Amino acid sequence: MFRLGIDKVMFVLTTASLLSLILLDFVSLQPNRILPGTGHSIVSSVGWGYALLIILPLLFNLFLSFSFRKASSIQRYSFQLLMLILVFLFMPMLLAIFATQHISETQIHARTGLGSAFWVLLFLTSLSLIELKQKLNLSRLKICFLIILITFSWLFFYITAQLDTLAIVREYTARSVQFQQAFRVHLYLVCAAVMSSIVLSTLLVMLMRRHHVFEKAIFPLLNFIQTIPSLALFGLLIAPLGYLAANSEWLQSINVGGIGWAPAMIALIAYSLLPMVRNTYVALNEVDASVIDAAKGMGMSPLEVFLQVRLPLAMPIILEGIRITTIQAIGLTAVAALIGAGGLGNFIFQGLGQAAMDMVLLGALPILFMALMADLFFSTLMSLFSHQDKTSRESQ
């Protein structure tokens, strides 16, 4: 006697992946940058033999989502994870194979566009990975290792020039210098904005903790700024900054003007202040009063109470504020390209203007990547500070 159990989440995700591979285009072959390409399903693009490299692991996962065997669930999930990794590793390989089969060296404008099936597969496999990460309770270190492994497989095919015909790679090769420049500008803007906001919000929070009247003034102001749409705020800054720059040689000499990096920085900092100030202020205030009382009662000086007790206990929430701010700034900096601040947003808006979706991707994907990295960095940092969480997670 056996009961047919079914893992609904994995079943649905895997079935959807398989269906998308059957019904949608995996890649498309474009003769050049603008002309629409001809779509290919996974089978017609690389043939059954290679297509099975991805289809078989998915079928296997589908099979594993029924639990009529006596295998323990941990074993099952580990197998599913292995299959997912295979899918991730074979994806760039299939693209490389498609290129060698369909594009000859002489077709310098021809390119491989990524089809809807590819994106759907990428999305659904990522979801499955997150699902398995929770079921297997994978540590952060293992997740990092997985990400590095997958990144390396893409890098390998890129460096060995097997992905050169990929549309996004073609876009990159055509403007690699601008890309690196834009990437750097984007990173600098975000870092500078986040650092200045940390300094500024520290000052504001100190002020508010000294004199509680400021609390009533600062929060409404920051809340108000947060409600202004980003494009409007950028626009609002053009006139006053332009006026100031016109009347100051010094400002002109450091490139401050109505457009450019200056209004972008101001707007980024203005948006960053609310989450940072709010989290820092609340975190410092919410530290258990009896813990502070005990610290004072032990004979710690006010500075020792702050540095050894209040700050470390508030740290996870403060870092959460910085994390939110950083991710928000990474996205907003893209919009700042509209007022000439540079950065990866340039590619997005140019691409949109030229209806070249691959160029949009060239801007959007690194932004996504940056945001993910920032998230990973700060959540790792936060976990270092929260002993309570660590112990409660281990005891689960």
Place this chain on the structure above:
Amino acid sequence: MKPNAMIELNKVSKHYDGTIAVDSVDLSIKQGDFCVLVGTSGCGKSTTLRMINRLISHTKGQIMIEGQEIMSFDPQSLRRRIGYAIQNTGLFPHWDVARNIGTVPKLLGWPKHKIQARIEELLELLNLPYSSFAHKYPSELSGGQAQRVGVARALAGDPDILLMDEPFGALDPITRESLQQELLRIQQQIHKTIVFVTHDMDEALKLANHIVVMDQGRIVQQATPYELLLNPANSFVSQLLGGEDRGLKQAGLMHVADFMKTNRTMTPSDHQLAQIKPDDSLRLALSVMLWHQQEQLIVMDDNHCVGEISLQQIIQAKPYADHHG
């Protein structure tokens, strides 16, 4: 006023704008005293306690420690000389047990090996095996264990004075009982001067040799537990003592060993009698009698018969004035 007082409060008051939390309190606590401040909620117990280590500054009057006015000390060094334990333990959640206990020694600048030795000594004193507890975090401890660590931390700097604000208030009755026993045992070993706040009169009677009853910021009566039970100053105090229930409370303070008939050998018929231990209270003896419907109990110490006690002896028992402590 005795010259050898460890802590002395002279007409000490604390005013908050509008309310008077503590009103002209006079209190003298001798070295080695176990002084318990007891009273209903809001009567100013915590305020009085916290003025002693300057967590709250007093408005009027004088507070002296070993004859020196506390305002003449730097508040930090004053507090490092005074142990402090509170109801919610106030353990630092981001430090493990060992580091929590080592807080004051570290502030006092003790060398590392001495701090380590002190941590081991205190964990042993409080029945927390070093190997299993030193590196746990407060969130991994039960309420009773956390409170033991709280007491260990308060004792860490080897202070002469220990201030405790309802340290066992949040514990279940059985855990509280065993921690009270342990605190009494520790006090017999180390002879600190303890000021202990509670709103539980039973706890006060059990622990104190000097009870201070407070009401609305004033001291209503201070006495030894026996004097308090024998002569409550007014109806408020006798109400706190549980009214007619205080006969039992008093019996709870007296030990079988002091009232039993000794020099008794077992007779075969004794096997039908219920048994009691010499260091049990008369209250427990009475309860055992009621339960077994017997007027006589055998007193057994480690399987040896050491005496017998009868209902008559319990009823006629008179407390010695200075029996406790």
